[in-house]
Amino acid sequence: MADIADIGNDRAQWHLDMALAAHKAVPLKASLKDCIDCDDPIPEARRLAATGCTRCxxxxxLSEKMGARYAG
Ligand SMILES: [Zn+2]
Structure with missing residues (x-):
C-alpha cells in the first residue's frame, strides 16, 4: 500500500518525465550563418559551440556589455 511519501515521489517523477519530454520536443534553435549586427559570417566553431547564436x-x-549596463 502506497504511503504519502511514495505518492509524492511518483508525482515528482511524473513532473520530471513531462519536463524532459517537453524539452526533447523543442528543436534546437539553429545558429545563424551571419551576425545579425555586423553581417560578418559567424565562424563554424562558434556556431557549434554556441547553439542558437545570432551574433559573432x-x-x-558588446551586446552583453550593453545589456549589463542597462540591467544595472
Ligand atoms: Zn558581429
Missing amino acids: AECQE
Whole structure:
C-alpha cells in the first residue's frame, strides 16, 4: 500500500518525465550563418559551440556589455 511519501515521489517523477519530454520536443534553435549586427559570417566553431547564436563573438560581447549596463 502506497504511503504519502511514495505518492509524492511518483508525482515528482511524473513532473520530471513531462519536463524532459517537453524539452526533447523543442528543436534546437539553429545558429545563424551571419551576425545579425555586423553581417560578418559567424565562424563554424562558434556556431557549434554556441547553439542558437545570432551574433559573432565581438557583437555578442558588446551586446552583453550593453545589456549589463542597462540591467544595472
Ligand atoms: Zn558581429
